Amino acid sequence: xxxxxxxxxxxxxxxxxxxxxxxxxxxxxxxxxxxxxxxxxxxxxxxxxxxxxxxxxxxxxxxxxxxxxxxxxxxxxxxxxxxxxxxxxxxxxxxxxxxxxxxxxxxxxxxxxxx
Amino acid sequence: xxxxxxxxxxxxxxxxxxxxxxxxxxxxxxxxxxxxxxxxxxxxxxxxxxxxxxxxxxxxxxxxxxxxxxxxxxxxxxxxxxxxxxxxxxxxxxxxxxxxxxxxxxxxxxx
Numbered sequence: 001x002x003x004x005x006x007x008x009x010x011x012x013x014x015x016x017x018x019x020x021x022x023x024x025x026x027x028x029x030x031x032x033x034x035x036x037x038x039x040x041x042x043x044x045x046x047x048x049x050x051x052x053x054x055x056x057x058x059x060x061x062x063x064x065x066x067x068x069x070x071x072x073x074x075x076x077x078x079x080x081x082x083x084x085x086x087x088x089x090x091x092x093x094x095x096x097x098x099x100x101x102x103x104x105x106x107x108x109x110x111x112x113x114x115x
Numbered sequence: 116x117x118x119x120x121x122x123x124x125x126x127x128x129x130x131x132x133x134x135x136x137x138x139x140x141x142x143x144x145x146x147x148x149x150x151x152x153x154x155x156x157x158x159x160x161x162x163x164x165x166x167x168x169x170x171x172x173x174x175x176x177x178x179x180x181x182x183x184x185x186x187x188x189x190x191x192x193x194x195x196x197x198x199x200x201x202x203x204x205x206x207x208x209x210x211x212x213x214x215x216x217x218x219x220x221x222x223x224x225x226x
Contacts, residue, residue: 035157043149043157043202043216058213091156106156 002026004094004107012113018080021110024073025094032075033104034060034067035091046090049075050097082114116140118205120217127193127224135220137203138185144211146179146186147204150197151219157202160188190222198224 005024013019025032034046047057052069060067064086066078079086089111093104118139127133137146148160163179163186174191190197200219207213 042218043204045204045214045216056212056214093159095159102162104159106158109156 002105004092004105006090006092006107006110008110009108010111010113012115013082014115015083016081017114018078019082019086019112019114021077021090021092021112023075023077023092023094023107025075025092026105027073029094029096029105030072031095031097031104032069033091033093033095034075034077035093036088037091037109038088041088046077079112082112084114087112087114117215118203118217120201120203120220122220123218124221125223127222129195129224129226130192131224133190133193133222135188135190135201135203135222136185137187137205137217138183139205139207141184141205141207143179143181143184143186144206144208146177147206147214148177148186148188149202149204150199151202152199193222193224195224195226198222 007022031050033048036044036046044059046060047067048055049069064079069075089109091106091109093106095104118137121136125133144165146163149157151157163177165181177188179186200221202219203217204214
């Protein structure tokens with residue numbers, strides 16, 4: 001049963017610390033998304049990659065956030081330095097995006113709390 | 116600009132039908148629909164591209180009216196498992212830009 005995995009599932013950190021969230025997309029999927037969800041802002045698309053290249057990261061605060069895909073099996077989202085307003089659930093999703101197949105499969109999320 | 120969803124919330128009895136609407140003030144390239152249960156990750160339901168096509172997913176289908184810049188999600192003969200919050204997401208432009216989610220519609224299906 002192929003699934004998107006995310007680590008860590010929960011992270012509590014102090015303001016100013018670096019946070020790295022990891023995502024393992026489903027094998028064979030060429031598109032990876034990063035989303036954020038908060039009570040105040042709702043769901044937001046932060047960035048997405050196709051074939052490991054960033055296609056759109058306009059939703060991401062550039063000064064402190066960075067997203068990369070070092071290889072096809074790993075996507076990372078880093079926040080440096082973290083701030084209390086970054087507290088949210090961060091979801092990763094992947095999809096095959098070939099031949100008109102636009103399905104996305106979400107990971108369980110990383111719940112980040114910045115104190 | 117965030118799309119508008121209506122209604123904000125709806126309560127149904129099992130077996131009843133529901134329609135959730137998503138409208139935008141800008142020209143749309145695509146509309147995406149998701150369902151999220153409390154405490155869980157969203158689940159992708161479907162995407163509708165420019166062209167006004169209708170798509171289906173079991174007893175859940177959707178339409179996309181480009182001219183009206185809106186999409187509707189149809190839930191037929193609702194089941195208890197349909198309960199959750201439904202989000203639409205929209206992209207504008209000619210090639211799909213500036214993806215933004217709507218605020219969500221909370222659907223409760225009662226026995």
